[in-house]
Amino acid sequence: MKTQERIPKSRIERAAHIAGAGVKVGGNYLKHYAKKLVNADVSREELHKDNAGDIYETLSTLKGSALKVAQMMSMDRGILPREYQEKFQLSQYSAPPLSAPLVNQIFRKAFGQPPAAFFDEFTSKAVAAASIGQVHKARSKDKWLAVKIQYPGVANSIGSDLRMVKPFAVRLLNMSKNDIENYFDEIEGKLLEETNYALELKRSIELSAACAHIENLNFPTYYPEWSSDKIITMDWLEGLHLKEFLATNPSQEVRNRIGQALWDFYDFQIHELKTVHADPHPGNFLFLNDGTVNIFDFGCVKEIPDRFYTPYFRLVDRNIYKDRDKSLAIFKELELLHDDDTAADIAFFTPLFREMIDMLTLPFTQDTFDFGDETYFGGIYQFADRLIEMPEVRNSKKARGSRHSLYINRTYYGLYHILFDLKARVNTGKRKFL
Amino acid sequence: MDNSSLLEKYIQYQLEHGKKPESIYVFMKKLKKTDADFFAHFSNFEALDRYFWVHVFETTRQKLDADKQYSDFGASEKLSAFYFLWTQELMQYRSYVLYLAEKSIKGINPMDKALHDFRHAFLDYASSIVSAGIGAGQIADRKFISEQFKHGLWVQTLFLLNFWLKDTSKDFEDTDAAIEKTVNIGFKLMGENLFDEVLDFGKFMFQRAKNSFS
Numbered sequence: 001m002k003t004q005e006r007i008p009k010s011r012i013e014r015a016a017h018i019a020g021a022g023v024k025v026g027g028n029y030l031k032h033y034a035k036k037l038v039n040a041d042v043s044r045e046e047l048h049k050d051n052a053g054d055i056y057e058t059l060s061t062l063k064g065s066a067l068k069v070a071q072m073m074s075m076d077r078g079i080l081p082r083e084y085q086e087k088f089q090l091s092q093y094s095a096p097p098l099s100a101p102l103v104n105q106i107f108r109k110a111f112g113q114p115p116a117a118f119f120d121e122f123t124s125k126a127v128a129a130a131s132i133g134q135v136h137k138a139r140s141k142d143k144w145l146a147v148k149i150q151y152p153g154v155a156n157s158i159g160s161d162l163r164m165v166k167p168f169a170v171r172l173l174n175m176s177k178n179d180i181e182n183y184f185d186e187i188e189g190k191l192l193e194e195t196n197y198a199l200e201l202k203r204s205i206e207l208s209a210a211c212a213h214i215e216n217l218n219f220p221t222y223y224p225e226w227s228s229d230k231i232i233t234m235d236w237l238e239g240l241h242l243k244e245f246l247a248t249n250p251s252q253e254v255r256n257r258i259g260q261a262l263w264d265f266y267d268f269q270i271h272e273l274k275t276v277h278a279d280p281h282p283g284n285f286l287f288l289n290d291g292t293v294n295i296f297d298f299g300c301v302k303e304i305p306d307r308f309y310t311p312y313f314r315l316v317d318r319n320i321y322k323d324r325d326k327s328l329a330i331f332k333e334l335e336l337l338h339d340d341d342t343a344a345d346i347a348f349f350t351p352l353f354r355e356m357i358d359m360l361t362l363p364f365t366q367d368t369f370d371f372g373d374e375t376y377f378g379g380i381y382q383f384a385d386r387l388i389e390m391p392e393v394r395n396s397k398k399a400r401g402s403r404h405s406l407y408i409n410r411t412y413y414g415l416y417h418i419l420f421d422l423k424a425r426v427n428t429g430k431r432k433f434l
Numbered sequence: 435m436d437n438s439s440l441l442e443k444y445i446q447y448q449l450e451h452g453k454k455p456e457s458i459y460v461f462m463k464k465l466k467k468t469d470a471d472f473f474a475h476f477s478n479f480e481a482l483d484r485y486f487w488v489h490v491f492e493t494t495r496q497k498l499d500a501d502k503q504y505s506d507f508g509a510s511e512k513l514s515a516f517y518f519l520w521t522q523e524l525m526q527y528r529s530y531v532l533y534l535a536e537k538s539i540k541g542i543n544p545m546d547k548a549l550h551d552f553r554h555a556f557l558d559y560a561s562s563i564v565s566a567g568i569g570a571g572q573i574a575d576r577k578f579i580s581e582q583f584k585h586g587l588w589v590q591t592l593f594l595l596n597f598w599l600k601d602t603s604k605d606f607e608d609t610d611a612a613i614e615k616t617v618n619i620g621f622k623l624m625g626e627n628l629f630d631e632v633l634d635f636g637k638f639m640f641q642r643a644k645n646s647f648s
Contacts, residue, residue: 100507101515102614108522109605116503152607152614230607 097134098151100124106149110228115147118226122147130297132195137236144236146296147226148197155195162188179399186403190278194299198229204298210273216261216292237294239286242421250289252423257291259371259424265295266415267429270408274309278302278407280414282421302407308334312408316361321354335402348392349400359383360412363428371416372423435467437475441489444482445530452533454479480547487552490527494520495559509567510621513587516559517613521598521606535599542595544588553588560584564624573624579633583624590616 098106103124104114115122119138126134133150162184193199201222208219218237226233240248250258262285269276277284279300286294311333314320320327328346331337336353337346359380363369370376387393401409419426443465447455455461458472458479476482497519498504504515524531534548535541542549564583567573573583594616598609 099511099514099614099617100503101511101518102610104503104515105518105522105610108518109607114503151611153603153611156603156608 097126097129098149102152103136103149106152106230110231111226119145119147132299138233145223145226146220146234146236148232148234150195150197150230152230155192158188158191158195162191176398182399182403183406186406190300190302190407193301196229197227197232200299201227201232203301204232204234204296207269207273207275207277207298207301208295211265211268211295214261214264214268216257217265218288218292218294220294220296234296237286237296239288239294242282242285242287242418245287245289246421248289250287250291252425254289254291255422255424256426258287258293259419259422259426261291261293262415262418263426263428266411270304270411271313274304274306276302276304276408276411278411280411280418282418285418300407302404302411304408305404308402308404308408312405315357316364318358318365334405336400338398341398352387352393353400356383363416363426366428368425369428370425371419372425377416377420435465435471435475437485438489440472440475441482441486444479445486445527449529449533483548484551486527486530487549488555490520490523491552491555494523497523508570509563509572510617512566513563513620514613514617517591517594517617518610521594521609521613524595524598525606531595532599535596542592542599544592556588556591557584560587563587567621567624572621586620586624590620 107113107115107118111118115136115138119140121137121139123137125136127137128135130148132154133148136147136149138145138147166180166184201224205222205224208222211217212219220235220237223233239245262280266276266280277295277298277300279297284295284297286296288294311330314330315327315334320330328337328350331350331353332339337349341349359376362376363371444455444461447461447464455464458469462469462472476485494516498512498516501515504512507515531542538546544553561584564573564580564587568575568580573580594609594613597612598606601609601612603609
């Protein structure tokens with residue numbers, strides 16, 4: 001891993017970094033078209049690869065919320081060209097560490113004493129990085145603990161970070177400023193929540209307890225006495241990250257069992273609790289060879305309002321399309337279509353949305369679903385690529401989709417992606433939707 | 435009455451009255467003591483002004499020395515630990531330091547006579563940090579220049595002091611971030627070759643200028 005030479009902190013410095021990527025992306029397009037003049041066969045893949053590299057380089061020198069936004073983009077497989085995602089996924093794992101004296105200081109401010117006063121052992125260096133903090137391993141008597149510590153000043157920098165990523169988003173998503181605003185509000189709210197470790201602790205304890213009955217899931221015990229608004233202490237969890245886990249060649253049976261556990265976990269949260277762990281990126285799970293998963297990090301939790309839940313899941317019922325007025329009304333409720341759309345807009349977008357929804361909700365309509373089905377995922381990617389190529393889509397400045405869909409779609413993308421990597425066959429159990 | 439309790443009373447007086455006591459006599463009379471009790475410890479108020487900064491510094495040093503972990507730290511970590519604890523120690527005097535900063539037109543600045551003794555004590559400490567850094571290879575040993583590093587650390591100290599005074603973040607966590615970042619940058623500057631290269635370039639330009647005029 002290339003170590004970072006320093007953390008750009010001041011706003012101007014960060015802005016300069018972001019602008020750097022913008023310029024480079026522009027340059028890549030120029031290069032692309034220049035190449036194309038000479039050789040018509042140059043693929044867009046190559047262009048995307050160049051762009052992804054430069055954007056990644058830039059974002060990876062940032063910390064905190066810019067890193068988080070990179071993470072979000074990387075989750076949205078299928079919305080961004082594939083070449084971007086591989087790169088962005090790397091950004092989930094690296095950030096420069098806090099010094100030991102600063103860790104002591106944060107502890108002292110929270111509990112009046114450095115970690116050495118509370119634990120029999122405490123690693124002075126971080127053993128893992130979280131996107132807005134780092135994790136230390138500690139021991140109290142015979143118990144091993146994970147102590148997550150937040151970088152100071154993260155909450156304060158979120159607003160300005162997002163303002164700087166915004167022009168980027170405008171360019172990548174090709175959306176009007178106002179619509180982007182609406183989405184960014186949602187993201188900013190969630191990011192601010194993520195900096196509130198006291199809230200995270202409360203949610204972790206509540207959601208872990210609520211989901212404890214689901215088979216093959218393990219949740220750590222949390223320790224409020226060693227937690228504060230900047231520190232969360234929980235049991236140390238063993239296990240492998242998804243990539244390493246897959247490298248051990250787990251049997252189909254083990255992969256199915258894990259896939260089922262994850263599916264049940266999300267199904268229960270979305271439909272019963274209406275509150276969901278909305279951060280299913282592979283770094284938040286540890287997989288074990290006995291077919292169980294360790295789940296932690298409830299930093300990003302989305303509460304699903306009924307006015308979104310009801311229309312969203314009514315679309316699973318294919319019969320809804322038989323009634324044109326009803327399905328149009330639902331599209332409008334979900335803000336996929338707007339009152340000021342022209343008849344031509346509606347005629348263009350309706351079949352597209354239908355196709356998309358049919359594809360994404362396919363697992364819900366069957367008793368069992370094979371997430372290892374490459375043609376299914378290939379179809380989703382192809383559809384997304386097609387979408388990007390359509391001038392009507394590219395030139396539509398309107399946001400299509402409610403702000404709530406942002407985190408819910410992200411949750412499903414993340415879940416599907418993990419299940420696809422696991423090649424799991426899952427009992428999706430045909431839930432009755434309204 | 436000892437040095438530190440005299441200091442406490444002195445600070446208290448200024449915070450309550452918004453100015454220094456008229457005279458040592460007036461001040462001691464308020465405490466129901468005589469001038470002699472004062473002169474046994476300090477020659478004048480200025481000495482007490484200087485003592486304030488030294489006192490905070492020495493308290494910080496003593497607490498650091500009592501900390502087992504501190505002795506295991508490398509040079510940069512020692513310095514960070516010092517700044518963290520020092521700003522923490524200053525916290526109980528925050529109103530007073532704000533009052534001092536308001537009194538002076540330029541805020542707390544390097545020319546301030548009250549900082550004189552603290553500066554000397556700090557420079558001694560800074561030299562020990564720099565030589566530990568050189569010993570561990572964290573800081574490049576450069577003729578003449580290494581000697582000046584401690585003065586850079588003094589400037590950093592005053593910068594952090596003024597940063598802390600203006601800090602409005604919750605729990606002063608921005609001050610923590612500023613300490614972490616300035617110490618990292620400081621050690622990078624003292625360690626990397628940038629300095630040497632600038633110096634080398636300067637010499638080169640100087641030679642050229644000399645040659646073209648001769």
